[in-house]
Amino acid sequence: MGLGLAFESSCDETGVALVENGRRVISAPLFSQIAMHRPYGGIVPEYASRAHLEKFTPLLAEILKAHPLAPGDLDYVAVTTRPGLVGALLVGYQTARAAARHFQVPLIGVHHLEAHLAAVRLSGHELQFPALGMILSGGNSAIYRLSSVGQTELVGDTLDDAAGEALDKAAQILRLGYPGGPAIEKQAALYLERRGFLTGEEAKLDAENPFPLILKSLERERVQFSFSGIKTALLRRFDAAKPEEVPALAFFYQDRIVEHIVRNLAHAIGLNPKRPVIAAGGVLANQRLRRALSQLCEKLRVPLIVPENQFCTDNAAMVAAAAELYFEAGLKSPYTEISSNNGFAAAKG
Structure with missing residues (x-):
């Protein structure tokens, strides 16, 4: 069981989250770009990427102000790497990569769709297999x-x-x-x-x-x-x-x-x-x-298992919930590179 710092930027939500054991959300500030894209009736990719670039630093600062962290405090940093808008994903990936280096912990790449499914863990449920x-x-x-x-x-x-x-x-x-x-x-x-x-x-x-x-x-x-x-x-x-x-x-x-x-x-x-x-x-x-x-x-x-409404839409806490599954199982995530492809790959031992 670990303490993870997660980043989400696959589309139009900029999110950072500090989550314990992939279940307990300690802090999860989120910036929604809805107002920015509303005049266009949909997402403008370049605007989304720029907003991520502007908002990640203050969101991370908000977490660190309330919960100071030093190298050795975290177990991993997690980030969405696919699928999504490539430019937006890249901003989150580079931010998470820098954080992982600073805190001297592994960087776990997360499939966005796996993160959505893992969000049920944030609502008190467990992923049941099969x-x-x-x-x-x-x-x-x-x-x-x-x-x-x-x-x-x-x-x-x-x-x-x-x-x-x-x-x-x-x-x-x-x-x-x-x-x-x-x-x-x-x-x-x-x-x-x-x-x-x-x-x-x-x-x-x-x-x-x-x-x-x-x-x-x-x-x-x-x-x-x-x-x-x-x-x-x-x-x-x-x-x-x-x-x-x-x-x-x-x-x-x-x-x-x-x-x-x-x-x-x-x-x-x-x-x-x-x-x-x-x-x-x-x-x-x-x-x-x-x-x-x-x-x-x-x-x-x-049985039907559905996350709470607050965890249905894109957020960084669900990224940590998915990364924790790999961390707990001792598996290496295969999603190490940025991609718009929504296909899945097998985890590595």
Whole structure:
């Protein structure tokens, strides 16, 4: 069990965290770039990299002021090395590399998606092996088999876009602003209330949904996501819609995405029975999705483990949680170099 200092800069969140045993967060200051990117409706990579460069030093200083550290106090420094925006990753990597040299400890490179799954450790849970891991974020929508620390195998990926990106683009189409996920969820909840239904009664409106099922003919032996078609369908509907119809479009669009995710997870569980499901990533902050996943796993009698909302989106504490797994197992992380590739590699003994 160790004390780790972690850095996160894969996209638009600048994070530094001091975490004990990969579970107890001592300090985790975070700078969100949402306000900076909002005028553009999405992430501007060069702006993201510059913000990381500006913010890492004051964030680290904040931790060291409250918790002075000297060489010998830490067990390791951890940093996200893939996948992500290469320029942004590079800023975090160089910062972490300097910290590791200063504190005279090993530098552990962390796969961003492994970090999302390891975030459940910050919420009092443990990664149970073997398990199924589902990542739903702005850049990734996939399900994996988790055999052990550093042993991850893809079950099904997206053919095109990711769930989080589909929600952001929908919010742009509906002119709801950025980031899109919370805006879509808010409009959907408003529509449900207007119709006189309670939270959890969304299925009662399913027959009215104007959007087609996504990959309706997907065989039960396959796990595959796709979100480009539903975006196109929304665009066409919006072109002919009145402003007062926006909440309804948000509601039915969100519900189709939730149904698609739930159906894919059901397929994955059928192919990998009796494995607990670890679901993580920023899209898991959506409460409609959480309820639907919980209902499915309860029906199929498999445990569902999800991080607290504060650990669903990108943060440095989850990077430390993942690095601690390698540290505890005495394994060397294979993610020593910066890459935009989201593929996994086997851990080294």
